[in-house]
Amino acid sequence: MSTDGDNTRRNLRVGSDPDAALERAAAEHGTAATEAAASRLAERAAHHESATDTLTPPPADGDRHADTGATGGGTGISGQSVRLGDRVFKGLAAGSGGILLVVMAAIAIFLVWKSIPAFTDNEGNLFTTQSWNPQGTPPIFGVAALLFGTLVSAVIAMVIGVPIAIGIALFISIYARRRAATALGAIVDLLAAVPSLVFGMWGLYFLIPNTQGFQKWLNDYFGWIPLFNNATATTAAQYGKSLLIAGIVLAIMIIPIVSAVCREVFLQTPRETIDAAWALGATRWEMIRTAVLPFGRAGMISASMLGLGRALGETIAVALVLNSGFRINWHLTEPGGDTFASTIALKFGEAGGNPVAVAALVLAGLFLFVITLIVNSIARMIIARRKEFTA
Amino acid sequence: MAKSIDVDNLNVYYGDFLAVEGASINIAPRTVTAFIGPSGCGKSTFLRTLNRMHEVIPGGRVEGKVLLDGEDLYGPGVDPVNVRRTVGMVFQKANPFPTMSIYDNVIAGYKIAGSRKNKREFDDIVERSLKGANLWEEVKSRLQRPGAGLSGGQQQRLCIARAIAVEPSVLLMDEPCSALDPISTLAIEDLISELKVNYTIVIVTHNMQQAARVSDRTAFFNLAGVGQPGRMIEYDETAKIFSNPTQKATEDYISGRFG
Structure with missing residues (x-):
């Protein structure tokens, strides 16, 4: 959605040549270069904008972030979103890395000492x-x-x-x-x-x-x-x-x-x-x-x-x-x-x-x-x- | 230097799958020809048959003739390697060799062929090609830096410089601007009009305004349905295609009433 916003802003700045602006906006989206496709895009964006307070948005391409946001449960955007799994996995990964260093050091010390x-x-x-x-x-x-x-x-x-x-x-x-x-x-x-x-x-x-x-x-x-x-x-x-x-x-x-x-x-x-x-x-x-x-x-x-x-x-x-x-x-x-x-x-x-x-x-x-x-x-x-x- | 292209009733296959059926086209030297059409209609596939890049894909083959100034690219005894040295290509995604400097990227075509030119000759080629690609002023102070370190638009112009460094007869461009921002796109489009003086250019694009701006003639490709072969529906002066096309499918496509 933020990209759509960016495009709008860019189009406004280009301003003087609306055709070129539209075409460039379409080019940003890669494939759709027609008015029909552009309007469809606009529709889809508008739909997502209102999706959070009406219906679950349809699983449109490239908008999975919107989906997960909607299922978040209306708790707002404040607070941490680190889950238990994140902490456990981070701990495991860091621990594995640490063990490697400890083992290497232990081998080196053993070899020198003995x-x-x-x-x-x-x-x-x-x-x-x-x-x-x-x-x-x-x-x-x-x-x-x-x-x-x-x-x-x-x-x-x-x-x-x-x-x-x-x-x-x-x-x-x-x-x-x-x-x-x-x-x-x-x-x-x-x-x-x-x-x-x-x-x-x-x-x-x-x-x-x-x-x-x-x-x-x-x-x-x-x-x-x-x-x-x-x-x-x-x-x-x-x-x-x-x-x-x-x-x-x-x-x-x-x-x-x-x-x-x-x-x-x-x-x-x-x-x-x-x-x-x-x-x-x-x-x-x-x-x-x-x-x-x-x-x-x-x-x-x-x-x-x-x-x-x-x-x-x-x-x-x-x-x-x-x-x-x-x-x-x-x-x-x-x-x-x-x-x-x-x-x-x-x-x-x-x-x-x-x-x-x-x-x-x-x-x-x-x-x-x-x-x-x-x-x-x-x-x-x-x-x-x-x-x-x-x- | 620039050569004409004449294709007569070409069928293009991936293995047993017929991807493009019965394509015929006559392209005059020193013109820009645009291929437009929906995704999957075979325009890129057809483009890649013009320098035998289609065969790089396992199972890729063609039936029919592609004549370059009257000489059949698919004739017996024609080596695809030589075809590709005569017909250069620029791809959708800018693909400078990541391990090479800007300088080495430009002369890559010569290095590949084992050319024994001296430093001075290579210097000249690099300067001429980068100037030809409107990139010289931006990179002349850092020719030994990696080519992959440039911006997307600069990388694409570097690829154009690399393609024209070996002085091909024809330049094929497969959606060269689809990954670029509007300013870089404009730079490439300006470049195309300049290159037209020396080269025969064929460009695939999804951007119809781009086709209208840069090309002399336009070919519209379409396919009847999924699993059906793509066909060249109409090929004419660009102005006519966009103002008064003969075929209804063409009109539907350029006016956005398709699918």
């Missing part, structure tokens, strides 16, 4: 020592190799997994016909539900034996790149557990979550933006490049971060396809290398009651926590940097 012995009793250099012997006398250990293994395996996973995941998401959301898209989407979701242990076993018993030839080929032809050089194996059969395998297994494990999120993001691309690209004579790929990918940029980064979080924290699958070895080794196909998560899992049993050994593992957990926070913060910064250019 890892103090690892800082005080360690005879090695925490950051540079490439060994892990917290039970020894004296205890000597450092996180250098763990940091390396965790980051390298996660980076391999991202390099392989994210492009494939984005490709799958684009195919499902844009290229595929509906039936194929539904089927493929279901398969991807199914992949997300497979326990990580199964991926680990698959990596160990299928991936390793079946990629030995490929790994040897990498060494033979690309061995001049240190990453692919392998000095420990002379025959294909000697290729086994390695950071490369761990990275590939992780890549497959992050594909479902990354592609599911990307798919949803791509489907959100406004129809108008897509049409704009089509109308400028874009091919399908040019349309994707101009409309879909820029629009989904923040979402793709978020999806990648979810994937990275999973890759950084994955425990059992990595533990199965890595030979524990606490040194930094850039030769990705050679055995050795370890991650924070897999070390915690593998060393927990032997840590036993040794307080320093337990503290060292908690310390590994603290590092994992901090890395995840840093990675997420960087992602947020990347997203925020061009915020005004996002829809």
